Amino acid sequence: MARARLNSGNGITDELPKTKINKTSLRNVKKLLRYLRPYRLKFILGLFFLFLSSISLLAFPALMGGMVDAAQGKQGLAFIPASIKVIGLIAFAILFFQSFVSFFRIRLFVEVAEKTLADIRRDTYFNLITLPMDFFANRRVGELNSRLSADLSQIQDTMTTTFAEMIRQSILLVGGVSFLFIVSVKLTLLNLSILPVIVIIAVFFGKFIRNLSRKAQDKLAESNTIVQETLQGISNVKAFVNEAYEANRYQNSLKAVVQLALRGASYRGLFASFILFCIFGAVVSVIWYGSSLIATGELSVGNLTTYIISSLFVAGSMGSFPELYANVQKAVGSTERVIELLEEKRENVSIIPEENEIKQRIKGDLAFHHVQFAYPSRSEITVLKDISFSAHAGEKIAIVGPSGTGKSTLASLILGFYQPQEGDILFDGKKAESYRLTDIRNQVAIVPQDVLLFGGSIRENIAYGKLEADAEEVIAAAKRANAHDFIMGFPEGYDTLVGERGVKLSGGQRQRIAIARALLKDPAILILDEATSSLDSESERLVQNALEELMKNRTSIIIAHRLSTIREANKIIVIEKGRVIECGTHSELIQRETGLYRYLSHLQQEKVNG
Numbered sequence: 001m002a003r004a005r006l007n008s009g010n011g012i013t014d015e016l017p018k019t020k021i022n023k024t025s026l027r028n029v030k031k032l033l034r035y036l037r038p039y040r041l042k043f044i045l046g047l048f049f050l051f052l053s054s055i056s057l058l059a060f061p062a063l064m065g066g067m068v069d070a071a072q073g074k075q076g077l078a079f080i081p082a083s084i085k086v087i088g089l090i091a092f093a094i095l096f097f098q099s100f101v102s103f104f105r106i107r108l109f110v111e112v113a114e115k116t117l118a119d120i121r122r123d124t125y126f127n128l129i130t131l132p133m134d135f136f137a138n139r140r141v142g143e144l145n146s147r148l149s150a151d152l153s154q155i156q157d158t159m160t161t162t163f164a165e166m167i168r169q170s171i172l173l174v175g176g177v178s179f180l181f182i183v184s185v186k187l188t189l190l191n192l193s194i195l196p197v198i199v200i201i202a203v204f205f206g207k208f209i210r211n212l213s214r215k216a217q218d219k220l221a222e223s224n225t226i227v228q229e230t231l232q233g234i235s236n237v238k239a240f241v242n243e244a245y246e247a248n249r250y251q252n253s254l255k256a257v258v259q260l261a262l263r264g265a266s267y268r269g270l271f272a273s274f275i276l277f278c279i280f281g282a283v284v285s286v287i288w289y290g291s292s293l294i295a296t297g298e299l300s301v302g303n304l305t306t307y308i309i310s311s312l313f314v315a316g317s318m319g320s321f322p323e324l325y326a327n328v329q330k331a332v333g334s335t336e337r338v339i340e341l342l343e344e345k346r347e348n349v350s351i352i353p354e355e356n357e358i359k360q361r362i363k364g365d366l367a368f369h370h371v372q373f374a375y376p377s378r379s380e381i382t383v384l385k386d387i388s389f390s391a392h393a394g395e396k397i398a399i400v401g402p403s404g405t406g407k408s409t410l411a412s413l414i415l416g417f418y419q420p421q422e423g424d425i426l427f428d429g430k431k432a433e434s435y436r437l438t439d440i441r442n443q444v445a446i447v448p449q450d451v452l453l454f455g456g457s458i459r460e461n462i463a464y465g466k467l468e469a470d471a472e473e474v475i476a477a478a479k480r481a482n483a484h485d486f487i488m489g490f491p492e493g494y495d496t497l498v499g500e501r502g503v504k505l506s507g508g509q510r511q512r513i514a515i516a517r518a519l520l521k522d523p524a525i526l527i528l529d530e531a532t533s534s535l536d537s538e539s540e541r542l543v544q545n546a547l548e549e550l551m552k553n554r555t556s557i558i559i560a561h562r563l564s565t566i567r568e569a570n571k572i573i574v575i576e577k578g579r580v581i582e583c584g585t586h587s588e589l590i591q592r593e594t595g596l597y598r599y600l601s602h603l604q605q606e607k608v609n610g
């Protein structure tokens with residue numbers, strides 16, 4: 001039974017796994033329920049309205065029965081008037097009251113759930129962005145994001161709908177069954193005697209059928225994979241003239257789907273017939289037995305009406321419980337995952353801007369002292385081995401080496417994304433650990449290889465380096481980064497939107513925006529991860545000039561791919577397989593007959609000349 005969604009959840013929760021409800025999972029639910037606390041008064045009021053609306057619904061079977069009896073002049077219940085008209089008016093009054101109360105119940109529940117969920121969403125996001133890099137290295141971020149939003153929607157759904165529905169259906173069930181007993185013990189016992197048999201068969205059979213249909217779905221997914229694979233690799237299929245082979249493979253797979261589906265259909269048909277038989281069998285039995293009780297004067301027609309309406313309530317609530325329970329199980333699973341994320345160990349970074357202000361200034365001396373590092377997710381491979389070097393404030397240090405030797409890893413360590421397992425990184429002669437993480441990151445800037453811009457305006461993207469910067473500062477930085485002219489060339493100037501990830505700008509333009517951003521940040525230490533993809537020579541010159549401007553008066557660590565750009569560096573460090581194998585100035589290194597730097601340098605020279 002699909003219920004209308006009452007909240008802002010995105011409804012992709014169908015595939016969420018169910019979780020067993022036990023002590024541990026309930027403890028997690030309790031933890032998450034803390035988020036309800038600020039809204040508890042509204043929540044309790046909502047519960048009260050829910051209670052009122054459910055209770056008032058229970059008056060209907062008695063009123064309807066009373067009305068039928070009143071029509072025959074036999075209305076004998078003390079709490080119901082004898083006039084049809086009065087009963088009808090009371091029924092409408094209750095109906096009106098019920099609608100009125102329901103409105104407030106829904107309004108309150110949705111408000112509480114929306115606000116609570118917004119708080120949980122906010123906290124999970126805050127937590128997520130302050131988690132260490134290693135957390136993200138081990139997960140696919142897109143998957144994490146969609147899973148998280150599915151989990152939160154499930155929790156939201158449960159809070160707004162499932163929870164209320166469970167309470168309502170429980171009240172209707174208890175009230176309904178009580179009515180059944182009050183009206184006729186004999187009839188109720190007859191009903192209840194058949195019920196367990198139906199329930200047991202339905203539960204077992206239902207599980208069996210669900211299994212079958214899951215298998216059919218899996219098979220269908222398999223056959224879809226064939227289509228996807230062959231279309232993606234269509235050139236292979238054609239080059240090997242394997243169209244017939246693939247067509248046959250697909251046809252066989254489809255056959256298997258149909259076979260499984262047909263098997264499922266037989267059982268499903270059997271099951272449906274059985275359930276229909278049971279439902280109508282129960283109706284016929286009740287009316288049959290009820291009529292015979294009317295004939296002997298043990299029951300009035302009104303009583304039978306009350307009985308039938310009450311049993312509809314009871315059947316309805318019984319029928320809704322499996323789905324409601326399944327939803328609760330899913331929500332418990334979701335809660336577990338959300339709590340897991342909320343309890344994940346965070347980096348020491350605050351989300352309050354004032355707390356991240358620089359407390360300890362860094363002048364710009366940087367040193368690596370016997371640093372050894374392996375990524376936590378791949379601890380068996382030591383990426384950096386015994387790395388030592390030093391840079392005085394204001395110097396230019398170039399890091400050179402073949403691809404995959406650990407140059408970017410070195411940059412990550414400077415930024416404190418990871419901590420070395422052995423050795424120390426020193427800023428102004430003091431160990432990195434003696435600084436707050438935010439002090440280091442606030443005074444180190446990186447201009448990465450692939451500049452990623454956020455989807456806002458150019459102005460916002462530059463100001464990302466210093467959020468409090470005013471318009472003049474942004475323009476000054478853009479001018480120094482050789483970006484002002486091209487920005488002013490756009491009709492909207494600094495308000496031009498850069499498109500998702502900055503796709504509307506060229507590579508060189510994006511780089512100059514990143515340089516302007518770093519200029520605004522004005523760091524003591526700059527890390528420059530040189531772009532491998534080459535720009536055209538004019539763009540290259542503009543970027544290079546901007547970089548020279550950026551490197552002035554600060555320590556610069558240049559991860560260089562084009563050796564022509566680092567001739568002036570104070571020191572060139574050559575890394576191979578995670579070790580420093582050469583270190584010196586360009587003129588020193590180029591003289592080493594068998595040196596790697598000399599070899600790489602010649603190689604690039606040949607490429608340029610050739």
Ligand SMILES: Nc1ncnc2c1ncn2[C@@H]1O[C@H](COP(=O)(O)OP(=O)(O)OP(=O)(O)O)[C@@H](O)[C@H]1O
Nearest residue numbers: 137375377378383402403404405406407408409410
């Ligand atoms: N997050 C990570 N988790 C595990 N291993 C990683 C991670 N990032 C990089 N590595 C591994 O560490 C090694 C060094 O990578 P790194 O990116 O530092 O090399 P690089 O010298 O910068 O290469 P390039 O010049 O191609 O950019 C590689 O073997 C890489 O596979």
